[in-house]
Amino acid sequence: DSWAQAVDEQEAAAESVNHGGRFDDKAAQSLLNKLIRNNLVNNTNQVEVLQRDPNSPLYSVKSFEELRLKPQLLQGVYGLGFNRPSKIQETALPMMLAEPPQNLIAQSQSGTGKTAAFVLAMLSHVDPNKRYPQCLCVSPTYELALQTGKVIELMGKHYPEVRLVYLLFLIVIGTPGTMLDWCGKFKFIDPKKIMVFVLDEADVMIATQGHQDQSIRIQRMLPKNCQMLLFSATFEETVWNFAQRIVPEPNIIKLKREEETLDTIKQYYVLCNSREEKFQALCNIYGAITIAQAMIFCHTRKTAGWLAGELSREGHQVALLSGEMQVEQRAAVIDRFRDGKEKVLVTTNVCARGIDVEQVSVVINFDLPVDKDGNPDNETYLHRIGRTGRFGKRGLAINMVDSKMSMNILNRIQEHFSKSAVTTHARTHTHNL
Ligand code: ADP
Secondary structure, eight states: OHHHHHHHHHHHHHHHHTSSSSSSOHHHHHHHHHHHOOSOOOOOSOEEEEOSSTTSOOOOOSSSGGGTOOHHHHHHHHHTTOOSOOHHHHHHHHHHHOSSOOOEEEEOOTTSSHHHHHHHHHHHHOOTTSOSOOEEEEOSSHHHHHHHHHHHHHHTTTOHIIIIIIHHHHEEEEOHHHHHHHHTTSOSSOGGGOOEEEEOOHHHHHTSTTHHHHHHHHHHHSOTTSEEEEEESOOOHHHHHHHHHHSSSOEEEEEOOOOEEOTTEEEEEEEOSSHHHHHHHHHHHHHHHTTSEEEEEESSHHHHHHHHHHHHHTTOOEEEEOTTSOHHHHHHHHHHHHTTSOSEEEEEHHHHTTOOOTTEEEEEESSOOBOTTSOBOHHHHHHHHOEETTTOOOEEEEEEEOSHHHHHHHHHHHHHHHHTHHHHOOOOOEEEO
């Protein structure tokens, strides 16, 4: 059994360090987010703005009309069902559409409206009478570039001059390597004529070997007065350093992530002696948890697969989100779950990272979250069961404890959140169920 444990640990480690290049891959995660996202992430946080010229007035708009967009584009915006600018768009759009053009570095989490914002900026700036590429947008992968292309098509739906004839000429999206070839080696694009340069997903970009240098080389070919725009979901030091090399004299916009809180979550634990007992305990409470939608987290895909199989054998309808699935398959599973076609989703930590399924009100930690050294992973605990203040919906978390070791881990998690209650607004009270 200890051997089995060791294999399990190895597998979990392999899964989290991304041997296959799929699970922990930032680009794959970002693509998954785009595939499953069909509306804005709510965010009530203040937008932080650092202006290049602090003396110039700061415009922010509450409606798309105020932006004086071309009528075709306004139609495109409304056609997509956008009623008003998102939080980040309120300040980013006036800056991007200003005359003369202003450079911008913007950071906000996935789903807050960044893509829609820069697509609108590119479409506003292209002149359909000029028949050469005027905007470049670099994306970390082909699949991500394709997603941006789809947004341009939708947004430009009522702008046939751009859409039908010239779209591929006027706005070019691609990965840094391809773009570099097109500008340099093949000369498909004259970089000196580019007016808008967008670098999307900067944090994903720098995680990929070579992309950083290639992006900088493209940037150096562009004219001095080209508008430079850079977007990122996160802003670590490395991203920030890169951003400053790409975008000279930037305006900077940041939107903090909505803080997660454990305040509205009731947290319980169940004491068991083995995996089988945990499974039995789960079956006992199964009726109660499926009143709402539940997510069950396991440490490895092997356990997740086993658990989903056992639950199915008991006649329960469950979905399994697993590491070996392709991004599209994963998106399909999440979609079905969100549509309520399945009540219970069994998954691993790595798979579900970054996915917020808002209607889930029961979270079961079949295995407690631990890092690769076996220490409690508090951050993951918070992400699994935390809710943003805005949604503030009540929730239920059930932790399965199967050994002294896991009880110890739970105690340490509890200690962490009660100690840091002041700074994180998160507090853990666990009760024996
Ligand atoms: P990001 O690039 O930050 O991940 P997106 O631009 O892809 O965000 O927007 C996320 C989702 O919200 C998309 O489905 C998009 O169509 C939608 N969306 C974007 N802006 C608005 C808006 N102003 N009003 C309503 N929905 C919007």
